[in-house]
Amino acid sequence: MPKPSHKKLYKNCLISFFFLIFQSVILAQHTSPPPARFHDIFSDLPIPDAASLSILKKNENPQARIQRFIFIRLAISNTKCYVGEPVLLTYLLYSALQNESEIYKLPSFAGSSMMELSVVNEHPVYKIIRGQNYRVFNLRQFQIIPQQAGPLKIDTLAVSNTVHYKINPDSTGHYEGIVSADPVTINVKPLPELGKPVNFSGAVGDFQLKVSVDSTRIAAGEANALHIEISGSGNFIPLSMPEINWPDGFDYFPVRDKTTMEKNSFPPVGRETFDISFVPKKAGKFFIPRLQISFFDVLHGLYKTSSSDPIGIVVLPARHSAAVKPEPADKPSIHGYDIWIPVTIILATILGFFIFMWKRKRP
Secondary structure, three states, X not given: XXXXXXXXXXXXXXXXXXXXXXXXXXXXXXXXXXXXXXXXXXXXXXXXXXXXXXXXXXXXXXXXHHHHHEEEEEEEOOOEEEOOOOXXXXXXXXXXXXXXXXXXXXXXXXXXXXXXXXXXXXXXXXXXXXOEEEEEEEEEEEEEEEOOOEEXXXXXOEEEEEEEEEEEOOEEEEEEEEEEOOOEEEEEEOOOOOOOOOOOOOOEEEEEEEEEEOOOXXXXXXXXXXXXXEEEEEEOOOOOOOOOOOXXXXXXXXXXXXXXXXXXXXXXXXXXXXXXXXXXXXXXXXXEOOXXXXXXXXXXXXXXEEEOOOEEEEEEOOOOOHHHOOOOOOXXXXXXXXXXXXXXXXXXXXXXXHHHHHHHHOO
16 A cells, blocks of 8 residues: 655645644634623622612712722621630621722731631522622631730721622722721630639640650660650640650650641631650669640630650660671681682692693694
8 A cells, every 4th residue: 555645734734733723613612711801709699789879979988888888897706715716807898799809908906916717719609698698708817916915996898899889881980999997806814813724834725635656665875766646726826835754764766746736717716736756775674754745724614734654665685696696616717718719729730821822732
């Protein structure tokens, strides 16, 4: 069967290439939606009066209309808390207009530590207030931890809004205005002095302590590891590794620590781990004493302690390494007669070669 020429192959490739381009253009024209004439974030929402409410009447104050149909509410987990107790602030935007919004001013959190959590607006949320339909947006979510007792003032969060509306089928208009959240004051109580443990570091929440070792039976000079895990929920920031009273003759090394927190959890949920390698230097029976952590339980209003059991470790005499095991006394040294065996073989081979060559040269 004759092979096609290069020119024919080139022609067929060009025809196929242009056919694919033409087909792609045709499909795009049939599947792409027509461009929107203006942006309407409520076009897919079941709020029938959003378009009509957005129309600005003649001589009407834009700011007044925006404040009438758009507002911010603050959802707060607690307005009374202890020092070190996490508090959740969630700012929600309610709107009955066709608006686009952006943060104009964020609140300050002086006197507390703050961590912002992510918000989700994937699924529309609606609410009816006094007979009016509103779309509810999650604006911002903050977790704060008060650092000192007394009133903690959270000032306003402000949002700038642009409202779009149709003047007639061929033209549109827009106006702008700002709405703000009301300030809030949190009453922060000091932690009680009654019953406060000596080793209390300031942790507030509910925590559990677990302690283990890789092996409870090893030989002197071998490496082992102590594992400490603190898990639970609350304010992890003040938590630290509990004090360890190592037995005599134990060498220990720098701590490897790791904190793992569940994303967007409130109150914060997670665990903190500490791994310490150690080597006992002598044989015997030893104990790593019990470890303790203390924390303030907000739910019950009292201090609690989580403790581990003492860990017993049996240390056996040091093992002799195979690498330094002494050779048997009757084994000949490398400097003995056995070194001449390979030398003799080599010399005999050379001598045999010369004898062979000498015999070939003889007549």
